Amino acid sequence: MEAFALLVAATLNAGTVLAIAGLGLLINERAGIVNLGAEGMMLVAAIAGFATAVHTGNDWLAFAAGMGAGALLAAAFGGLVIWLNTNQYASGLALSLFGAGFSAFAGITYTQQKLGERAKFEIPGLADIPFIGPALFKHHPIVYLTVLGAIALAWFLYRSRGGLVLRAIGESPESAHALGYPVRRIRLAAVMAGGALCGLAGAYISVIYTPLWVEGMIAGKGWIALALTTFATWRPARVLLGAYLFGGVTMLQFHLQGEGVHIPSQWLSMLPYLATIVVLVLISRNATWIRVNMPASLGKPFFPGS
């Protein structure tokens, strides 16, 4: 039973990174912009956060630095795709490659550095409950903030005027433009918000999850977060659940190996990706699911004059 509680705890931890990045990408995709640069933004944010943590010793400043770095890169990407109407997929891929190279370059002197002792967190009282305590109440505050963030985002998208405008722009930027909304500026804000959250996820990895810096350390989590938004049919709650599912599958395969379960470990390594494909196949069987939920202008350029 205790092993199961620890598995739940590890799952929440692993899922949080994916959830933060996935929620961020959800925001800009809801506004009609696909940003394939998630991996690159997370890498640059990871080194920005790590360097800040090394110099200031303050994790929260490190998160802020990561968010800043992510938002900055996203702004550059946004300038290209929103105003110059460059191809979103190509620009996003370029951002990803740039981020990988730039973070490696900027991080050369940080590979041997280490952070101070990582603080332990637990919610007083609740953490002592058997089973539930170790599973749910001994996490970093970011883990809980992520859940709150998903709820807040759902409220914003479906219950607030701002969210309605954002979704309207994602569905039909031409109509929103005709109504007088500054489509390009709102899209830029959405892209930057997405970048900031990807940045937070990147900094969380290098400062809390795997407290070190080595180049390429995000190791594909940005791509999984991108897949998550489709997987979740662009719904915040489903992004959150999907993230925990992915985290759970990843952790489960290691736990099964540790228990000596006789499944070839190569198969277990494939599980998270197999799960993605299976879910994508399942949801695409029902075409309306995707069509109803996918922002209609996703990935398409918008020319306000036309």
Add this chain to the structure above:
Amino acid sequence: MTDKRMFLKLGSLTAVALAAGLVGCGKKEEPAKPAATAAAPAAASAPAKPAPLKIAFAYVGPVGDGGWTFAHDNGRKAVEKEFGDKVVTSFVEKVPESADAERVFRDLAGQGNKLIFGTTFGYMEPMLKVAGDNAGIKFEHATGYKTAPNMRTYDSRTYEGAYMAGVIAGKMTKSNTLGVVGSIPIPEVIRNINSFTLGAQSVNPKIKTKVVWVNEWFNPPKETEAATALINGGADVLMQNTDSSAVLQTAEKMGKRAFGWDSDMTAYGPKAHLGSAIINWAPYYIKATKDALDGKWETGQSWWGVKEGAIDMVSMAADIPEDTKKKVDEIKAGLKAGTFHPWTGPIVGQDGKEVLAKDAKADDKFLGGIKFYVKGVEGKVPGDGK
């Protein structure tokens, strides 16, 4: 301005031409001593000295990985220090184990390097090909098994370090459960898992070892997750055969113990760190360079361990009991003297069958083909198929 520069250029043209012979050209070249700058001294000293031996290294990772490649680059620096201006070394980092490697080796050969090191298993075939076309150049390949008249192999007995780590782990564990994060299930890594277990069993017969494979050499988040799974499964002392310090840091975070691997990793987890099983490539690199300088280089295979100063257990934690530290020192002394062999029978496989009879010592052929777990290791070797 242009005229003046031109004049200066012409004036020092002789110097440049002579210096070029000394320094050569190439990326990231680090001459041991600055080349002559003035025309006169260069002209005077150039004929007196033979041209330095040009040595190149191809690395699979970045020199800043803190583990495998970092250790190799320390070896390169040791060569420079040892031979001064008799050698010029250079390196190319992050050379993938693919067709790109062949191009890099051809480049290095074309740049006039006379001794070329490739530091990962995957360079074997490309190196063999390039060696075939460059008879005058000596090639050195780490961890491979194919040789040529001008290509030889070298490796280090990492299992000796794993065994010493096991001795410490067996004494320090409270749960009698050890954990290993494995990279790729090749004989070298399986041998290290077994050696770690055998070392631990030599001081604590109740030892069980759990293994989690990540199927990569270098993926810190994955290594972290694997280490977490091992700790959740009851392991309280971890070892890794991967290239980053993530496992040690996870142990630090979760209040367990672990080891450094390849390089001294104390700084990454001061409280969790029990010791580092390090590889010191310097003795071999210095020997190889000396062989080439003296014209005594010939093909062959080297597998160096504690005896040659290539493997060591360093920075042992203060809370390890004195008698355990003494035992590790005895093992080191025994390995140096050749009186101790970690793989001395009786050794029993997982199925209870004896794989090495009593008092028999495993030879290198046996060690090179280990594809089974010894008794005490849990789970199955991936790809075993049974």
